[in-house]
Amino acid sequence: MEYARLTSPEVELLDKDGSVIVIPVAAIEQHGPHLSLKTDTVLAEAVARRAAEKATANVLVTPAFWAGCSNHHMDFPGSLSLQQETFVRTLSEIALCFVRHGFKKLFFLNGHGHNLSPLQLVARNVRDATDGSVIAATGNYWHFIPDDIRRIRESPMGGMAHAGEFETSAMLAEAPDQVQMDRAVTHMPKWKTPFFTMDFLASRPAYIAHHVSDFSPSGVFGAARLGTAQKGEQLLDAASSKIAAFLDDYAGWTLGTLYTLGEG
Numbered sequence: 001m002e003y004a005r006l007t008s009p010e011v012e013l014l015d016k017d018g019s020v021i022v023i024p025v026a027a028i029e030q031h032g033p034h035l036s037l038k039t040d041t042v043l044a045e046a047v048a049r050r051a052a053e054k055a056t057a058n059v060l061v062t063p064a065f066w067a068g069c070s071n072h073h074m075d076f077p078g079s080l081s082l083q084q085e086t087f088v089r090t091l092s093e094i095a096l097c098f099v100r101h102g103f104k105k106l107f108f109l110n111g112h113g114h115n116l117s118p119l120q121l122v123a124r125n126v127r128d129a130t131d132g133s134v135i136a137a138t139g140n141y142w143h144f145i146p147d148d149i150r151r152i153r154e155s156p157m158g159g160m161a162h163a164g165e166f167e168t169s170a171m172l173a174e175a176p177d178q179v180q181m182d183r184a185v186t187h188m189p190k191w192k193t194p195f196f197t198m199d200f201l202a203s204r205p206a207y208i209a210h211h212v213s214d215f216s217p218s219g220v221f222g223a224a225r226l227g228t229a230q231k232g233e234q235l236l237d238a239a240s241s242k243i244a245a246f247l248d249d250y251a252g253w254t255l256g257t258l259y260t261l262g263e264g
């Protein structure tokens, strides 16, 4: 259900305990020469909409919050960014509006990697400002489906990062009019260290703050030219199905009863 299509009296009548508010959070930033600035926003909205349709819990999806933390893209024309402090404060204030109206479960569905750390701070602010009866969660939608990504991808590690095989495929499935495949380039740097790579499935023990222009002249990280609509549909279907399952589970959570005492 679309949250913003409801009327105020309809919100008042909702079962707040059994409802989950999903806030897609994304960005408007460069995605190489072939994908629109809106890519992350399109995909976060698509995953949220599809997940809400598949979930059995009462899921309310807000309009996407499109202003992300994209300072590392600012060397490329068109990119927009909030400072992290502004982002955390703004989304924390929005979250507390939902708390005031009685909602108990918030999920910030993230579509832009660099939003994740500040979104964790937003979730932390909600917990610290409430008595524990409200839960705020967040996650990158692709992190819900590592096995599906391994099964569907054709590229090796490094092929599915910013504007690479994943996002190009998903955009070909969801918004093909915002993809110019004749301009797609593949950029998979050969890293000189084992401690850093770029991929949706990368495990990086060391975080390195960087600007995209430090490592990519095109703004792309990955195998954009391997993008196909068929793989994109499979990826969006897998992500929305798994997130629907999460939302159904999450709708029943309460913090104090989310565990049992194990042995030992």
Ligand SMILES: [Zn+2]
Pocket: 031, 039, 040, 111, 112, 162, 163, 167
């Ligand atoms: Zn993106």
